[in-house]
Amino acid sequence: MQFMLDRSIKKPMYRQLVEQIENGIISGDLSQDQPLPSERELAKKLQINRSTVVTAYDELEAIGLIVRKKGSGTYINTDIWGLTHKRVPNWGRYVEDGSFLPNLPLVQKLRNETDQKGMINLSSGELAADLLPNVQFARIFKEHVFDEHLGYDHPLGDEGLRETICKHVKTYKNMDVEPNSVLITSGAQQAIHLIVQCLLKPGDTVAIEDPSYAFSLPIFQSFGVRTLLLPVDQYGVNPDDIEALQKKYRIRMLFLNPDYQNPTGTKMSLERRKRILELSSKYGIPIIEDDPYNLTSFDGCIGPTLKSMDGNENVLYISSLSKVVASGLRIGWIIGPEKVIKRLSDGRQQIDFGHSVFPQWIANQFLDSPQFEKHVSNLRIQLRERRIALILALDSLSNEVTYLVPQGGIHLWCKITDEIDEYKLLEESMKNGVSFVPGRIMGSKSGYVRFTYGKGNGASIQEGISRFANALRSYGV
Secondary structure, X not given: OOOOOOOOOOOOXXXXXXXXXXXXXXXXXXXXXXXXXXXXXHHHHHOOOHHHHHHHHHHHHHOXXXXXXXXXXXXXXXXXXXXXXXXXXXXXXXXXXXXXXXXXXXXXXXXXXXXXXXXXXXXXXXXXXHHOOHHHHHHHHHHOOOOOOOOOOOOOOOHHHHHXXXXXXXXHHOOOOOHHHEEEEOHHHHHHHHHHHHHOOOOOEEEEEEOOHHHHOOHHHHOOOEEEEEEEEOOEEOHHHHHHHHHHHOOOEEEEOOOOOOOOOOOOOHHHHHHHHHHHHHHOOOEEEEOOOHHHOOOOOOOOOHHHHOOOOOEEEEEEOOOOOOHHHOOEEEEOOHHHHHHHHHHHHHHHOOOOHHHHHHHHHHHOOHHHHHHHHXXXXXXXXXXXXXXXXXXXXXXXXXXXXXXXXXXXXEEEOOOOOHHHHHHHHHHOOEEOEEHHHOOOOOOEEEEEOOOOOHHHHHHHHHHHHHHHHHHOO
16 A cells, blocks of 8 residues: 655644555555554655654554554554454544634633733633622522523523513614514624524635634634635724625625724724615625624713614624623623524524523523613723723833724724734743733734733733733843
8 A cells, every 4th residue: 555645735744644544454455464664664665754654653553553563563453343452532633623623722822821820811801800790690699589490491592581682772772672583692602603504604705804803713714604804994894895895705794893893992983884784785795793892882872783773684783791791691692583593593402402591590680670780880980990001001112002092892902013923922921921812813914912901900900011011022132
């Protein structure tokens, strides 16, 4: 059997060799009577390092496919299917071959290492512990008896919570919605997954903001969906860019975060919102509006959402309690045409038969109480103070960074003046005890960083920027 290695692909050569030998054993092309080529012989024949062959043979031996006989050579294990040896699945291959792609290694690193003792976390999108309504929740548990049904819930989610969400979006966002047009999800990210899985197919083209949270999601690539980028400026995406992409590529779906966008903190202008809705109607392009930050407006003025301006049911609206109440509740929702919600509900049922009744119950109690408005009002004040602390701390870096001041949300998007590799800067910063999100995780342009001011308090934010400043200056040495 001839072994052939393809140097033009990303798959490691040892992995290619492992797979070819394994396939040869399964097909019978490799005889159990003859030894495999020696490590030195095979390395010379394939013009690779001997260590590559050693690594491949080590893995094949570990999973029981070959045996090494000292002084004799390397042979196919004659007892692969017998009782004396148990063949171990090649889990490494399964991990690599799955169609659902993992998060970027750097994203995994941030999640795994930002909670280390002494690390100041300016990267997480969570709210700080002192911003969570723990006292109000304790009061709800004390004053209300939980007597809900503990079986599987309605496919769309708890009916009482859906009715409360309808009242909530009417009060705060001027949206007239019926409960059958609402699907409860496990946060906004599950909502995006359901939309991609249920409403798109491989080969479809969607447009996303650049930079954006969606940029970092492997879900689009996992399902074979092509993403086109729409640059974000201080007023959001430019409708002319949308029309240009539509004429060239025929966009199947448009993903937007118009209010205090993650990561730039910008708020889309009313003029652009109107124009984008016109384009949606003109070309029949569905809009996915992700709206986690609308209520955090520091001046208390909550502008119209795209959904509230939509008279044609062109907008699927996503929101959640993660950024205004508590991420651990895992309560989000999708609002849209009933037939679409029904389709997404069916997809949700295939995954987990619906959301847990407990977080739905507490979310319903809290949303429907006067305490919610008090909580949101206090949250705005606290987030504004933290944003001020961050900006004051950045004054020490006025020559090194530039930024737009957000009027809501929890993120501040910075441009580093000098040319840098923000991944290497992150490594240096984490050595100094502070984390941030490198811009290239969330966008196509280099030289940006995202700081989140919702996780810490004023003192920790100032100390975190001081550590970042030391890392930035050390980087430039």
